[in-house]
Amino acid sequence: MVQAHNFLASWQLFPEKCDFQFGLVPISGNYKIESTGNGTILKISHNWMSITQQAYYSQFEIVPDGSRQPFADLQIADTIQARIVDSATLIASFHKNDIQVLEVVHQILGNGYLKITQKGQLTDGGTFENKEIYHKQLSVLPYASSAAGAAIVPTKEGVIKHKALAAMEEQTDMQLNQIKQQIELLAKQAQEIQKRKELSRIIYEASLKFKPQIGQVYHLYELKDGLHTLSLIAPSEWGGGGRFQQFLASVKLLADHTWVEV
Numbered sequence: 001m002v003q004a005h006n007f008l009a010s011w012q013l014f015p016e017k018c019d020f021q022f023g024l025v026p027i028s029g030n031y032k033i034e035s036t037g038n039g040t041i042l043k044i045s046h047n048w049m050s051i052t053q054q055a056y057y058s059q060f061e062i063v064p065d066g067s068r069q070p071f072a073d074l075q076i077a078d079t080i081q082a083r084i085v086d087s088a089t090l091i092a093s094f095h096k097n098d099i100q101v102l103e104v105v106h107q108i109l110g111n112g113y114l115k116i117t118q119k120g121q122l123t124d125g126g127t128f129e130n131k132e133i134y135h136k137q138l139s140v141l142p143y144a145s146s147a148a149g150a151a152i153v154p155t156k157e158g159v160i161k162h163k164a165l166a167a168m169e170e171q172t173d174m175q176l177n178q179i180k181q182q183i184e185l186l187a188k189q190a191q192e193i194q195k196r197k198e199l200s201r202i203i204y205e206a207s208l209k210f211k212p213q214i215g216q217v218y219h220l221y222e223l224k225d226g227l228h229t230l231s232l233i234a235p236s237e238w239g240g241g242g243r244f245q246q247f248l249a250s251v252k253l254l255a256d257h258t259w260v261e262v
Contacts, residue, residue: 012135014135046059081093113136214255217250219247220251
């Protein structure tokens with residue numbers, strides 16, 4: 001993977017040079033490509049902040065030998081296929097159910113910038129194309145990064161900068177991971193609220209012959225006519241099944257007047 005060395009770097013986003021047809025527009029970002037697995041695997045980390053102060057972070061690995069590999073995030077794709085076309089072009093294709101849903105073309109331009117073009121499909125059947133431009137972050141390594149590199153004599157200033165850069169990356173990676181965990185927690189909380197909302201709508205449209213009390217447990221049934229009713233009587237307390245089609249859930253009224261399944 002000699003040609004991959006051209007891509008191995010930490011790249012800084014040029015927001016003013018980007019062209020987005022779909023998704024959130026970033027105001028800052030970083031794109032990092034590293035080599036792992038004895039040089040056979042490329043690890044790609046991507047993070048940026050949108051103009052609405054929303055943070056985005058993703059990380060995945062590719063084997064740029066043209067083979068189809070499983071992809072971890074099934075919401076995006078189930079397989080990924082990557083190949084290095086030449087020393088300036090790296091292409092990653094994302095597939096779902098054997099259909100290509102996204103193609104990401106990495107291209108090193110003549111001025112040394114990295115151009116990333118994302119071509120994907122929309123849920124309505126349309127397509128989009130996003131273009132991102134990055135510049136390589138200034139290297140402060142106290143040694144040549146390749147066999148063909150010019151000899152660099154270590155200096156005290158260079159060592160200090162290198163240690164500072166390493167500390168900065170460690171801290172920012174930790175902060176990004178914390179933000180990612182917070183985003184996942186908020187998404188889970190949003191799903192729980194949505195579930196409570198849907199359950200509450202069913203209950204408030206059901207037959208209520210009493211005033212529910214906050215903190216009290218009730219039982220939700222579906223009637224034989226397809227409607228719903230709320231009862232104080234648990235399923236084990238009924239005899240003969242009554243007029244109910246089926247028992248749905250035991251529920252409790254919360255202080256915010258939403259209902260939760262217990």
